[in-house]
Amino acid sequence: MKDCALSVEELSKRYPRAGGFRRFPALSGVSFELDRGEILGFLGPNGAGKTTTIKCILGLLRPDSGVLAVFGSPPASPAVRARLGYVPENPDYDDSFTPLEYLSVFASMRGIRHSDEASRALLGRVGLSGWGGTRLRRLSKGMKQRLSLALALQSRPDLLVMDEPTGGLDPGARKEFRDIILEENGRGASIFLSSHILSEVETVCDRAVILSSGRVVASGSLDELLRSEDLWRIAYTRGGTAGSESVHRAGLQDRIDALRASGAEIEEVARHFRSLEDVFLTATEGAAR
Amino acid sequence: MRRILAFSGMTVRMLARRRTIWGVCALTALALLGIGLIPSYGVASSGWFVLDLGMSAMELGGLVLAIGLGAGIFPRDRETRILLPLLAVPLSRGGYISGRFLGGAFVQIAMTLLWAVALMIVMLARGLPVPGGFLVSCALLGIEGCFLLSVVVALGFRVSPPLNAPLTFLGFIICSLGRQDFISLLPGAPGAMGLLWTALPHMAVFHVKDAIMHGFRVPPGFVLLAVLYGVSYTLLTLSLAYASFSRRDLR
Numbered sequence: 326m327k328d329c330a331l332s333v334e335e336l337s338k339r340y341p342r343a344g345g346f347r348r349f350p351a352l353s354g355v356s357f358e359l360d361r362g363e364i365l366g367f368l369g370p371n372g373a374g375k376t377t378t379i380k381c382i383l384g385l386l387r388p389d390s391g392v393l394a395v396f397g398s399p400p401a402s403p404a405v406r407a408r409l410g411y412v413p414e415n416p417d418y419d420d421s422f423t424p425l426e427y428l429s430v431f432a433s434m435r436g437i438r439h440s441d442e443a444s445r446a447l448l449g450r451v452g453l454s455g456w457g458g459t460r461l462r463r464l465s466k467g468m469k470q471r472l473s474l475a476l477a478l479q480s481r482p483d484l485l486v487m488d489e490p491t492g493g494l495d496p497g498a499r500k501e502f503r504d505i506i507l508e509e510n511g512r513g514a515s516i517f518l519s520s521h522i523l524s525e526v527e528t529v530c531d532r533a534v535i536l537s538s539g540r541v542v543a544s545g546s547l548d549e550l551l552r553s554e555d556l557w558r559i560a561y562t563r564g565g566t567a568g569s570e571s572v573h574r575a576g577l578q579d580r581i582d583a584l585r586a587s588g589a590e591i592e593e594v595a596r597h598f599r600s601l602e603d604v605f606l607t608a609t610e611g612a613a614r
Numbered sequence: 615m616r617r618i619l620a621f622s623g624m625t626v627r628m629l630a631r632r633r634t635i636w637g638v639c640a641l642t643a644l645a646l647l648g649i650g651l652i653p654s655y656g657v658a659s660s661g662w663f664v665l666d667l668g669m670s671a672m673e674l675g676g677l678v679l680a681i682g683l684g685a686g687i688f689p690r691d692r693e694t695r696i697l698l699p700l701l702a703v704p705l706s707r708g709g710y711i712s713g714r715f716l717g718g719a720f721v722q723i724a725m726t727l728l729w730a731v732a733l734m735i736v737m738l739a740r741g742l743p744v745p746g747g748f749l750v751s752c753a754l755l756g757i758e759g760c761f762l763l764s765v766v767v768a769l770g771f772r773v774s775p776p777l778n779a780p781l782t783f784l785g786f787i788i789c790s791l792g793r794q795d796f797i798s799l800l801p802g803a804p805g806a807m808g809l810l811w812t813a814l815p816h817m818a819v820f821h822v823k824d825a826i827m828h829g830f831r832v833p834p835g836f837v838l839l840a841v842l843y844g845v846s847y848t849l850l851t852l853s854l855a856y857a858s859f860s861r862r863d864l865r
Contacts, residue, residue, distance in 0.1 A: 340865070380698075380865070383698070383701070384701075385701060385702070385863070386863045386864065386865065387861070387863060403706065406702065406703065411699055413695055413698050413699055415695065416694075416695050416696070416699070417693075417694040417695060417696075418694060418696050419628050419694065419696060421627075421628065421631040422624075422627070422628070426624075426627070430621070430623070430624040431703060433617070433620030433623075434617045434620050434700075434703055434705050435703055436616065436617065473699070476699060477699075480703075486702075
């Protein structure tokens with residue numbers, strides 16, 4: 326097996342249907358890899374199997390079949406989990422605790438040295454300066470999300486698994502989260518980012534995997550996914566009005582000739598790049614059909 | 615072990631901040647104070663009567679406290695999703711069960727001691743003698759409470775808190791029955807019922823109040839055996855909880 330941060334091969338998981346004996350597939354033969362030091366975007370519509378995959382990575386779910394390795398070892402092993410950081414989706418911690426108390430207890434459970442100064446610095450980094458001693462019942466949803474990030478970063482993890490980390494955050498907070506993701510990646514951490522926010526994935530990720538109905542329907546580097554080899558974009562002006570159209574490569578020259586014949590002035594002919602949203606919708610709609 | 619102790623410390627803090635726990639504690643303390651008023655009405659032999667009622671109140675309070683402490687632990691952790699980051703950090707499922715149980719057991723024993731002190735104060739304030747062996751008797755009630763807590767925690771992995779409470783209560787009643795009473799539940803199968811009774815834990819092992827009320831000395835060997843008995847059944851129950859939880863998918 327290749328030496329990578331995370332390797333998933335032919336992962337399958339079925340869930341029992343409520344009140345019945347039949348089981349429905351949540352994941353069917355999902356395979357992908359996350360190289361060391363890489364940021365991988367994990368995309369998919371609701372119910373695609375993203376959280377199921379994450380729970381398999383964390384050892385919280387046992388796959389029915391397939392091989393899953395984190396740094397070359399089974400995900401449930403304590404040595405592996407010591408290198409993991411996890412930011413859950415919509416956490417709702419015990420609200421009688423304070424962020425500093427949580428950081429202190431998690432540090433003890435992880436067996437790492439803890440000091441109030443270090444915890445306050447970490448809270449400052451995630452935007453919770455001055456809130457360390459406040460009970461969680463007084464904190465907003467976004468603040469609890471920031472605490473989740475602080476808890477995940479506490480051990481300087483080699484692999485950061487994030488499940489919709491910026492869901493429910495305002496744009497400013499999202500940018501702060503993105504900056505922290507890039508900082509963590511900059512120090513060498515591999516990032517597995519599950520997100521609905523396509524612009525976020527487009528901004529920070531090196532590669533993306535798109536999941537639909539429990540199957541991988543597209544994957545690759547963002548350049549590969551966004552570039553359409555067959556489509557070219559022609560920008561032109563005609564009678565003082567600007568226009569553009571996308572044309573298949575095979576018909577490109579004919580279309581340019583036709584536009585010129587109609588009196589249009591060709592401004593630019595360039596390879597057509599799609600948005601991640603186009604790629605996402607094409608891939609997931611294609612899978613649904 | 616340090617991780618489990620850190621987690622159990624977190625559990626103690628969490629439980630100590632719940633109002634329901636203090637409510638159970640206050641109600642039991644009020645019951646003990648109420649029992650202390652009995653001599654005013656001239657009940658004959660009020661010394662042993664107060665002790666008998668007081669320790670019964672402590673036992674019942676221990677049962678209610680165990681339910682209050684343990685029934686909601688796992689469902690609540692699951693609902694708030696704290697379970698996921700807890701098990702994502704290096705805390706095994708066995709560590710999770712042990713940490714939560716140890717934290718709960720600490721609170722259970724602390725409350726039992728608190729009630730014991732309250733009962734002693736009530737008795738002394740009324741000029742009633744506190745018999746030798748009183749604290750031993752209370753300690754055994756604490757062991758019983760810890761065993762009941764392990765049952766509640768184990769059931770908590772399978773049933774919701776509203777079902778957990780009556781099931782634990784039913785189990786407590788069944789385990790408090792004598793052999794003949796137990797067999798009379800299903801008189802058609804005396805052999806099987808007798809075997810089942812033998813296998814079940816017996817709450818009577820932890821009750822030495824009758825002996826101390828009448829001035830008998832409780833042999834240290836018996837106390838030691840009762841403690842071992844309680845610890846063994848507690849470990850067995852927690853092992854069953856681990857067997858149920860260790861391979862469970864956390865969806």
